[in-house]
Amino acid sequence: MTPGARVQAAIEILDEILAGTPAEKSLTNWGRRSRFAGSKDRAAVRDHVFHALRCMRSHAALGGAMSGRGLLIGGLRDAGVDPSQLFTAEGHAPGVLAEAELEQPPLDAESAEGLDIPDWLWPLFCKSLGAEAQAAAAVLRTRAPVFLRVNLTKIERADAILRLAQEEVVTLPHDASATALEVTEGARRVKNTQCYLQGLVELQDAASQAVVDTLPLQDGQRVLDFCAGGGGKTLAMAGRAQLSLFAHDVDPRRMTDVPNRAERAGVQITCLTTEELATTGPFDVVFCDAPCSGSGSWRRDPEGKWRLTSDRLEELVALQAEILDQAAMLVSPDGVLAFATCSMLDVENGLQSRAFVARTPGWKIAQEAAWHVQNGTDGFYVSVFQRTKTG
Numbered sequence: 001m002t003p004g005a006r007v008q009a010a011i012e013i014l015d016e017i018l019a020g021t022p023a024e025k026s027l028t029n030w031g032r033r034s035r036f037a038g039s040k041d042r043a044a045v046r047d048h049v050f051h052a053l054r055c056m057r058s059h060a061a062l063g064g065a066m067s068g069r070g071l072l073i074g075g076l077r078d079a080g081v082d083p084s085q086l087f088t089a090e091g092h093a094p095g096v097l098a099e100a101e102l103e104q105p106p107l108d109a110e111s112a113e114g115l116d117i118p119d120w121l122w123p124l125f126c127k128s129l130g131a132e133a134q135a136a137a138a139v140l141r142t143r144a145p146v147f148l149r150v151n152l153t154k155i156e157r158a159d160a161i162l163r164l165a166q167e168e169v170v171t172l173p174h175d176a177s178a179t180a181l182e183v184t185e186g187a188r189r190v191k192n193t194q195c196y197l198q199g200l201v202e203l204q205d206a207a208s209q210a211v212v213d214t215l216p217l218q219d220g221q222r223v224l225d226f227c228a229g230g231g232g233k234t235l236a237m238a239g240r241a242q243l244s245l246f247a248h249d250v251d252p253r254r255m256t257d258v259p260n261r262a263e264r265a266g267v268q269i270t271c272l273t274t275e276e277l278a279t280t281g282p283f284d285v286v287f288c289d290a291p292c293s294g295s296g297s298w299r300r301d302p303e304g305k306w307r308l309t310s311d312r313l314e315e316l317v318a319l320q321a322e323i324l325d326q327a328a329m330l331v332s333p334d335g336v337l338a339f340a341t342c343s344m345l346d347v348e349n350g351l352q353s354r355a356f357v358a359r360t361p362g363w364k365i366a367q368e369a370a371w372h373v374q375n376g377t378d379g380f381y382v383s384v385f386q387r388t389k390t391g
């Protein structure tokens, strides 16, 4: 496919997304009807689509329309490329620019529109991130790096770097965690490498790994991952100590992959239903990786940025509080409760944790940590609660 034809394909996919089809489904639909497209074409089209989704407000403004065509015209202008170079109508390229499309509309690059944050969210975003708000929003307009977690029960980090390099995946250690590697070349090959297939490495953001590093895990503990989902953090915990590990999720279907992933990593994880929690507890450590706005990972899920509403955020904050209250009851008398989100919003993080200790006698915040996208990782937050002596 020519560069122009790739742009036209992205325009069609974006129009489908704007009409309500999820991005992954639209890309799959296009892939099925475009057997002629090679792997490089598919990757390039996907990159166009995801870049447009990350920068949807600003690119629509620069392109003069919230449409696939407007987004691609705006995206080219944002990159300093004259769209007329690709909008030629030749070789399946999009049609030439109409009179009304020729002039670039003005855009304030420091406004919520220019920084691609919804207007309703911008005050909250600024309050949470202070002087870093603009920098964080700007990073959310870019593609996220790919990170791996080295399974230290199977291989040292330095050896994993060498083994991956033999399979043409180039990585560098990342200082967010002693298990983290940033992939600098060959990211698309990772899932086919023997290193991955044999469970020596897992795909996991570096901040997710760092969150698990903060948990006070020790050999012999009974540990519950209360919101386990696909078990990414349960597996990371398994790499930290010899634990009796339990995974739970209110939606057990989300844990479908946990047994296979555990087997690949060579660890044991027991999945529990909600009914089984009461009879299996209490636990020495209960970790809640709670459902949240996902604002720290909007580079990977840009549709989430535009889907979030203030009502939905309010619902999420209420759900997080409920989860903390339920999880606290499963902690043993000397145990620890931990709460994490992949959010950078204070209302889901520090304020949520302080509200928990304010309404729940007997608990204090022992530790808090946050990671922001400006430092290269996803945005994440964790708080670790301990019981007070009088509690």
Ligand SMILES: C[S@@+](CC[C@H](N)C(=O)[O-])C[C@H]1O[C@@H](n2cnc3c(N)ncnc32)[C@H](O)[C@@H]1O
Residues within 6 Å of the ligand: 226, 227, 228, 229, 230, 231, 232, 233, 234, 248, 249, 250, 251, 254, 289, 290, 291, 292, 319, 323
């Ligand atoms: C952020 S995701 C977890 C991601 C996972 N820990 C990982 O590292 O791959 C949050 C999970 O919480 C689950 N969840 C939502 N409400 C819950 C509740 N009341 N109790 C337990 N889990 C809940 C969701 O189904 C979702 O899988």
